[in-house]
Amino acid sequence: MRQLDHFDWLIGKCSLGSCSCQPTKETSDLVHEWLGDHGIVPSSYSAAKDWITVAIPVSDVERLLDTEYHVFEHADGSKVTRAPSWSLPRHLHSHIDTIQPTNSFFRARGRASEALVDSGVLADPSLKTYPLSAEIGAVCNTSSVTPQCFETLYKTKGYKPRSTCENKVAFTNYLGEHPIRTDGELFLQKYRPEAVSVAKTFPQLTLAGGPGDEPLSAEDLASATSKEANLDFQAISGINYKTPIISYSTGGSPPFIPSVSTPDNSNEPYLVWVNWLLSQKSIPQVISTSYADDEQTVPPSYARRVCEQFAQVGARGTSLLFASGDSGVGPYGECTSNDGKNTDKFLPEFPPSCPYVTAVGATKNFEPEVVAYRPAFVGPDGVAHGNYTSGGGFSNIFDTPAYQKTEVTSYVKGLKGEYNGWYNPKGRAYPDISSQGLYFAYFWNGTEGVISGTSASTPLTSGIISLVNDALLASGKPSLGFLNPWLYSVGYKGLNDITSGSAVGCGVDGFPAVKGWDPVTGLGTPDFPTLVKLAGGKL
Numbered sequence: 001m002r003q004l005d006h007f008d009w010l011i012g013k014c015s016l017g018s019c020s021c022q023p024t025k026e027t028s029d030l031v032h033e034w035l036g037d038h039g040i041v042p043s044s045y046s047a048a049k050d051w052i053t054v055a056i057p058v059s060d061v062e063r064l065l066d067t068e069y070h071v072f073e074h075a076d077g078s079k080v081t082r083a084p085s086w087s088l089p090r091h092l093h094s095h096i097d098t099i100q101p102t103n104s105f106f107r108a109r110g111r112a113s114e115a116l117v118d119s120g121v122l123a124d125p126s127l128k129t130y131p132l133s134a135e136i137g138a139v140c141n142t143s144s145v146t147p148q149c150f151e152t153l154y155k156t157k158g159y160k161p162r163s164t165c166e167n168k169v170a171f172t173n174y175l176g177e178h179p180i181r182t183d184g185e186l187f188l189q190k191y192r193p194e195a196v197s198v199a200k201t202f203p204q205l206t207l208a209g210g211p212g213d214e215p216l217s218a219e220d221l222a223s224a225t226s227k228e229a230n231l232d233f234q235a236i237s238g239i240n241y242k243t244p245i246i247s248y249s250t251g252g253s254p255p256f257i258p259s260v261s262t263p264d265n266s267n268e269p270y271l272v273w274v275n276w277l278l279s280q281k282s283i284p285q286v287i288s289t290s291y292a293d294d295e296q297t298v299p300p301s302y303a304r305r306v307c308e309q310f311a312q313v314g315a316r317g318t319s320l321l322f323a324s325g326d327s328g329v330g331p332y333g334e335c336t337s338n339d340g341k342n343t344d345k346f347l348p349e350f351p352p353s354c355p356y357v358t359a360v361g362a363t364k365n366f367e368p369e370v371v372a373y374r375p376a377f378v379g380p381d382g383v384a385h386g387n388y389t390s391g392g393g394f395s396n397i398f399d400t401p402a403y404q405k406t407e408v409t410s411y412v413k414g415l416k417g418e419y420n421g422w423y424n425p426k427g428r429a430y431p432d433i434s435s436q437g438l439y440f441a442y443f444w445n446g447t448e449g450v451i452s453g454t455s456a457s458t459p460l461t462s463g464i465i466s467l468v469n470d471a472l473l474a475s476g477k478p479s480l481g482f483l484n485p486w487l488y489s490v491g492y493k494g495l496n497d498i499t500s501g502s503a504v505g506c507g508v509d510g511f512p513a514v515k516g517w518d519p520v521t522g523l524g525t526p527d528f529p530t531l532v533k534l535a536g537g538k539l
Contacts (some may be wrong), residue, residue, distance in 0.1 A: 023095075026095075027095040030091065030092060030095055031052070031092065031096065034089065034092060035054070038060065038063070038064060040054055040060065040064075042054050062083075065083065065087060065099070066086065066087045067085060067086040067087070068083065070083075070084075086099070097305060133367060135152060136149075136366050136367055139152050140152070140153065140366050142365060142366075143439055144439055144441045145438070145439055145441060146191055146441045147191045147192065147239055148191070149366075149436075150238065150239050150436060150460060153436070154435070154525065154526045155527060155528045156240075156467055159467060159528070159539060160242075161242040161243055162470060162471075162473075163474045164243055164244065164470070166473050167243050167244075167469055167470045167479070168244045168286075168466075169236060169240065169243050169244070169246075169284055169285070169287075169288070169463060169466035170245065170246035170247070171229075171232040171245075171287065171288040171290070171462070172250065172288070172289045172290075172291070173211075173228070173232070173247060173248065173249040173250070174210075174269070174291050175268065176251075177211070177225060177226050177229040178210070178211040178213065178214070178226055178229050178249045179204065179226065179229040179230055179232065179233040179247055180229070180444070181199050181213070182446065183230050183234075183442075183443040183446065184198075184230065184233050185199040186443045186446065186448070187234045187237075187238070187443045187448075188234075188237060188238075191238055191441070192237065195237060195241035198237055198241050199233075199237070202233070202246065204247040205246065205249070206248075206250075206251075207248060207249070207272065207273060207276050208251045208269065208273075209251035209252065210248075210249035210250045210251040211249050212249070224444075226444070227444050227451060228291075228455055229247070229249075230443065231440065231442050231451050231453075231455065232247075232455070232459040233245065234443065235456055235460045236288065236463040236466075239460060239463035239464060239467075240464070240466050240467050243463075243466050248273060248277075250269055250272055252269035252272050253265055253269055254268065254270065254271060254298070254302060255299045256299075257296065257297050257299060258338065259297050259334075259336075259337075259338035260334045260336050260338070261294050261334035261335075262293070262294050262297045266293075267293040267297060267298065268291050270351060271305065271309065274306065274310060274313065275309065278309060278312055283313070283316060284318060285317060285466065285479040285480075286318065286319045286321065286465050286469065286479075287319070287320055287321070287462070288321050288458050288462035289320070289321065289322045289458070290323045290453070290454070290456075291322075291323065291455075292322060292323055292324070292325050292349040292351060292352055292391075293349060293350055294348075294349060295347070295348045295349055295350040295353050295395060296338050298350045300397050303351075303353075303354070303398075304398075306351065307354035307355070307356055307357075307398065310351065310354055311356040311482075314356055315482070316481075317479050317481040318479075318481060319358060319479075319480055319482065319483045320357040320482075321358050321360050321462045321465070322351050322352045322357050322358070322360065322458065323359075323360055323453070323458040324359045324361045324390060324391040324430055324431040324454050325352065325391025325392075325454060326388050326389070326390075326391055326453045326454055326455070327389065327391055328387070328389035328390070328391060328502075328506070328520075329346040329347070329391075329392070329422075329423075329503045329505040329506050329510040329511060330345075330346050330393075330505045330506040331506075332386075332505065333507070335505070335506035344422065344506075345421075346393050346419070346423045346505070346506055347393070347506075348394055348395050348427070349391060349393070350397070352430045352431065353393070353395035353398055353428050353430060355398050355399075355428045355484070356482060356484075358432045358482075358483045358487070359430035359432050359433075360431055360432070360433055360457050360458040361390040361391065361392060361431035361433070361434035361454060361520055361522055362435070362436070362437025362452075362453070362456070362457040363434050363435060363457070363521060364436065364438035364439075368498075368499075368500065369436070369498055369525055370500040370501040371389070371390050371501025371503070371520050371521055372388070372436075372437045372452070372454075373387075373389045373390070373501055373504055374438065374452065387504060387505070388452060389502075389503055389505055389510070389520075390431075390434065390437065390501075390503060390521065391431075391454060391503065391505075392429075392503045392519035392520040392521075393429070393511070394408075394424045394426075394427035394428070394429045394519065395424065395428040395429075395430075396424050396427060397427075399427065399428065400428055403485040403488045404429060404432075404488050407516065407517035408425075408429045408517075411429070411514065411517060411518060411519065412425045415511075419508070422506075430522070431519070431521065431522040432483070432484055432488075432522040432523060433461060433487065433521075433523055433524065433525070433526070434457060434461075434498065434521040434524065434525055435460050435461045435525045435526060436457060436460060436525075437454050437460075438452045438456075439451070439452055440452065440456045440460075461526065465483070465526075467528065468480060468531050468535055468537065471532045471537035471538060471539060472532075474537070475536065475537045475538045477535070477536050477537055480535060486535075487523060490534055491534055492517075493534055494526070494527050494530035494531035494534045495523045495524035495527065495531075496525045496527055497515060497516065497523070498513050498521035498524055498525065499513050499514060499515050500513055501513050501520065502520060503519065503520040
């Protein structure tokens with residue numbers, strides 16, 4: 001008898017403004033009655049009881065859903081059990097949002113690291129030399145940016161964490177990624193020698209069959225796996241190694257709608273991770289995620305439910321930071337809709353388009369910082385590298401939230417009609433903040449190189465926000481939690497405004513950086529002492 005590990009039912013409907021997605025009594029009763037009539041008892045629930053997991057034979061699911069499951073094999077030998085179609089009793093249509101696994105076919109493919117480059121720095125025509133102050137000039141170099149530069153640039157140097165028993169910071173891994181301890185040790189040995197033990201001891205938690213704490217395999221080396229995970233750990237520990245760091249590696253794949261830019265399912269199972277997180281009694285105060293998907297490849301109902309779960313995380317006092325993407329307003333030549341009309345459009349990304357997370361863009365250079373941008377070039381090793389630009393845009397699923405309504409309305413007005421029809425001017429706009437994201441010094445497979453992306457700026461920013469929380473907790477204050485309302489009303493005064501550059505993509509210059517908020521660098525980059533003061537903490 002064929003058996004899957006579990007089947008998941010997502011039940012109930014929620015409004016985006018609520019903090020709880022608990023289904024109504026009617027919904028819960030109808031779904032449990034249906035399962036009970038077939039002798040099925042749920043094996044577990046999400047924290048809000050809106051996600052039901054059951055472990056049953058495939059034959060029982062086939063009877064329930066009036067379908068037939070088959071094992072499908074991809075060309076690389078990977079296999080999935082799926083049903084080409086399925087159905088529900090009519091009276092349950094308005095009560096069950098989705099059932100997994102059903103007809104979502106996938107091939108895991110890393111996409112968070114598309115802008116990461118290990119060579120060709122000297123050939124990069126975007127690098128420029130600017131006059132620097134003596135303090136910045138002594139530690140900052142555009143061709144390889146180090147923790148010593150970050151702490152000086154964002155003024156965290158000299159701060160000593162005092163709440164390390166209470167405060168925590170974490171990062172997520174997907175698509176087979178997991179941090180490699182030996183590389184972390186090499187990084188810390190060079191840049192934070194007093195903290196080498198951190199790489200040996202930080203917890204690596206695995207969920208839903210995610211990869212465990214193990215060295216790189218031959219297959220990992222061939223596919224360059226875990227460059228992203230290494231970057232995330234090294235970026236956080238480089239700026240904030242004294243605060244306990246936690247790694248989550250989650251396996252699986254979510255529902256998916258193919259597009260020109262993403263023909264195969266390389267999206268991440270955010271719902272699996274966040275439901276597990278919400279079931280925990282204690283969770284980190286800051287969690288960094290360097291992965292994002294083209295919003296149009298995510299079914300709207302799934303995106304809304306994931307976003308609602310993120311809202312619950314924020315309500316518990318945790319800041320969720322997500323990378324804004326590495327293709328500006330969209331990858332050149334791939335900016336078309338996947339609704340069958342092939343309409344030209346910019347491509348916003350999810351989860352940064354969720355109004356309950358803080359999206360992080362990227363900058364480069366130092367005095368002044370500008371939008372992170374690297375045009376396509378061929379490195380000295382003969383490898384061609386595509387454009388990389390800090391991502392930004394406007395959601396086609398979520399409306400502009402109240403906390404940024406004034407800023408977004410003003411920005412759209414300032415565009416004077418440019419790009420009309422390519423984006424949704426009434427959508428949730430992102431990023432919200434930004435930080436350095438070009439040519440980070442890091443180690444992978446025992447070798448030092450440089451790596452770029454908003455997947456670099458996000459863990460860096462997360463480490464800095466965690467330091468702000470440390471100062472708050474030490475001052476008897478609560479952690480910042482969901483950042484955005486505070487950032488747009490007060491926190492922006494502690495950010496360095498970025499006014500040069502644009503979100504190049506889709507064959508156009510894209511949204512320009514301007515004074516104040518913009519959809520490429522957000523409200524700006526951190527000024528740590530000012531952020532602490534504005535939040536009510538003491539250094």
